Amino acid sequence: MQDFDSARRLYAERGFARRVGWGDRPAILVIDLTNGFTDPDSPVGGDLTDVIKETRRVLDLARSTSLPVMFTSIAYDDPDLEGGYWVKKIPALRVLKMGTDAVQIDPRLGRRVSEPVLFKRFTSAFFGTNLQSLLQSLRIDTLVVCGTSTSGCIRSTACDAVQMGFRCIVPETAVGDRAEAPHLANLFDINAKYADVAPIAEVLEELARFTPKKRA
Amino acid sequence: MQDFDSARRLYAERGFARRVGWGDRPAILVIDLTNGFTDPDSPVGGDLTDVIKETRRVLDLARSTSLPVMFTSIAYDDPDLEGGYWVKKIPALRVLKMGTDAVQIDPRLGRRVSEPVLFKRFTSAFFGTNLQSLLQSLRIDTLVVCGTSTSGCIRSTACDAVQMGFRCIVPETAVGDRAEAPHLANLFDINAKYADVAPIAEVLEELARFTPKKRA
């Protein structure tokens, strides 16, 4: 996109977008790849076939090295009560009813019973959940964030991750959005300010370095 | 921007970007209009003359009706220690040293002693500050967010505001950025998902409805 070229140049001059790099204990966090978001016919959905394939590559490798994997799912008992002005802004979120198929993890990801699902009501995976607590007690220092949407929950999660002291890595093709322009604009911001947006080959190579670890 | 047109059409079809509207008790929150950000020669700065003028219009009206006004300032004693991977990502933030001129509110805003300054170390005005506590004890239900940058601290603050149950209003010309493309892309996202981005004339008209209130 031509428009972002001057921003890219300015950020380069100012020294934005430095690499954060990997720590010693990564975990994989898969954001909102539930049926409600991966079904193109759902009011909040889109075709995320490629994102699911790429995320599955990350998951397969993480599982083979026993790295922690966790998922989020937006789900409401009473969307208007719990979702506040967010659901007022995006009424389509009301389809994400607790207990329905829409809030289940897409089966193509092969979620295992031991991989926790954190139910959230808003955009960041950290907001109103026990995610920070879980990561601290597992001593995670690096979050690999996959899923959807780049311009919504991926971005807000990456933003909170850096605020809370975590390194954050976003495999470029393992995150997606229902719309292309916001997807690209947010990848630009995320990489400039919060996380390392990296080619998936590089992420898989880094993950492969981790020998099996057991939870203490 | 041509690219966002298809996103705009898709969001319209899906019912995104509904109006949130005003509550009964607004407060004005001015984000990071400190000398470090408003001096074009500062490593993190830009020319924000127009944003300051527009924000000053909002402030003048709020002051005349005694609505609460508060400011944020990014400031560090030890940037590398306190700013974590955010300062690693954007090393230019290191100039924002506690006690220096760079972290003082731009004098063109005429800050009054009674208007609190919340010092923060990261992007959202809510993160690591007492902002939520302050707003709740003042019973604020609507945040009018001005300042900089649209693609950074304005967006993350609007995002947290909606998560925390506040209505959020962004006067379009009272927020700014060092780069145009991220500014516009983030206004699009903010309006689609988190807050009402509104012309300043409309914001001033709404604010004028509020008769003087005394803090309990």
Next chain:
Amino acid sequence: MQDFDSARRLYAERGFARRVGWGDRPAILVIDLTNGFTDPDSPVGGDLTDVIKETRRVLDLARSTSLPVMFTSIAYDDPDLEGGYWVKKIPALRVLKMGTDAVQIDPRLGRRVSEPVLFKRFTSAFFGTNLQSLLQSLRIDTLVVCGTSTSGCIRSTACDAVQMGFRCIVPETAVGDRAEAPHLANLFDINAKYADVAPIAEVLEELARFTPKKRA
């Protein structure tokens, strides 16, 4: 208890334990009165028959005036993973498995479907839940906290409530504990520092002042 007399005198001299008083929009928050805690044979339980009776009086009045009512329940899919060092400290918490009878609200409280249950993994009702968000979007300013245990989740919830800018009222006989000495010691601290501990008759009288309100 004789021991607390000198503390009580010192606090009186120093001006601790001032009244906070009621605001305009109270909600009732019932902490952890789930079968796991109200069954004396449960590893974390005790005989809370009187607490349930007193809490039910508060609930009946709140329901008749349509004041918001909400519940918390400690529940885990994987207690050791999610409960961290708290479950390590108190292994008996492991019985609180998501989906079992132990984490259901005690039927004697007559919970209605419209009254939300917030599942938590730790002690404060605010930690890792959407409680603050829910209260802010309902514009609640006063929390009436009932339930168990006084020396655990009641105290930490009252503490967070005051930190987050809420007025907090604890009806003395509607909170209970499995052990008498910690119950009394914590009522003393709660009243000295965080909340108004009040006779239930006074709480009921205050609640009766509120005419039916509709959610906006």
Next chain:
Amino acid sequence: MQDFDSARRLYAERGFARRVGWGDRPAILVIDLTNGFTDPDSPVGGDLTDVIKETRRVLDLARSTSLPVMFTSIAYDDPDLEGGYWVKKIPALRVLKMGTDAVQIDPRLGRRVSEPVLFKRFTSAFFGTNLQSLLQSLRIDTLVVCGTSTSGCIRSTACDAVQMGFRCIVPETAVGDRAEAPHLANLFDINAKYADVAPIAEVLEELARFTPKKRA
């Protein structure tokens, strides 16, 4: 105290108060040992000479092994605005004005410039501060909490520490209170539910195991 004996027996039967133990990266957190709290003539103060001596022993050892040390201080620009209902409950807190001697760390602790002071407005060291972020980016897993008061800020900090996934150790004689009965009652609760309350000799012995570490 006779009263707590039956509680102690009950907790033993139920398996409360298990040991949490030490992790790999401890930090020392000194709570509110500012002149306002350590001057017996201050409205919120008490004679904490012994607590300061014991805390200094912990600090001396931590400094010799380069373990991170941090302090908190309660300080307000406008106590009634920022302190909300907590300051209404305990008006004596109003003496803790930002910039005055009352909010400086007691000089007997020999605070070094490199040891951060986190200013807070409420009881927990985590509330409205960047403490969690700081600890995560330093990869701390164990907090040794010293200072005052046992029945206030020590307890709420220990409670939040366990919620946020940290191991928490309280050296018994390095924490103090203005009143004896709440001090003992809260040590009992803290040890039963949140942290390991340990003799200072044991804490010093554990700390001595840590060879000098450099910040990454």
